[in-house]
Amino acid sequence: MSDPIPSWWRRHFASWSHPDQFTQxxxxxxxxxxxxHPSLWRLRHESVARGAAVGxxxxxxLPAGQIVAAVAHCSVWRANIPVAALMTLVTNPLTIGFWLWLAYHLGAWVLGAPAQADGPTAAGLSQWLSRYGWPALVGMATLAIGSAAAGYAGVKLVWRLRVTLQWRRRKLRP
Incomplete structure (x- = not known):
């Protein structure tokens, strides 16, 4: 039977299993x-909410290196590092096409431009990038800011609901 964890995965990610390894x-x-710092690794509602927002x-x-950027900013904003690293995986090679399509349409809507559907040609590649690049960039910025705010608020809301339910259960116990 073969090893369920490929050797390349073990080589690249096994060293990230402990906080001390991030420093390497x-x-x-x-x-x-x-x-x-311990607050970067504990599950406290504020640090988890910040971690979700940062991630x-x-x-x-960023299209690449998101986890490293998120970890670096977690140290500045005292956000939970594992949560931030996990949240960066929302965009990955399998989903980036969808997010770019959504970003383009969102950016076109924000800019008030009609969404176009023609593909790039070799002769007009720079024109195609200038036509689609700006709306996609605006859309990605909008998604970044909006998802960070929604992630922060969502974690705070879910945490608050969880605490409220726990208090109600305690009150009902004899």
């Missing part, structure tokens, strides 16, 4: 001291 990444070494923001801003 070359891009994160300048933040090493801050990344080990969702960077998921739509």
């Amino acid at each position: 990444h070359p891009w994160l070494k300048p933040l090493a001291g801050r990344l080990l 969702l923001f960077w998921a739509f801003v």
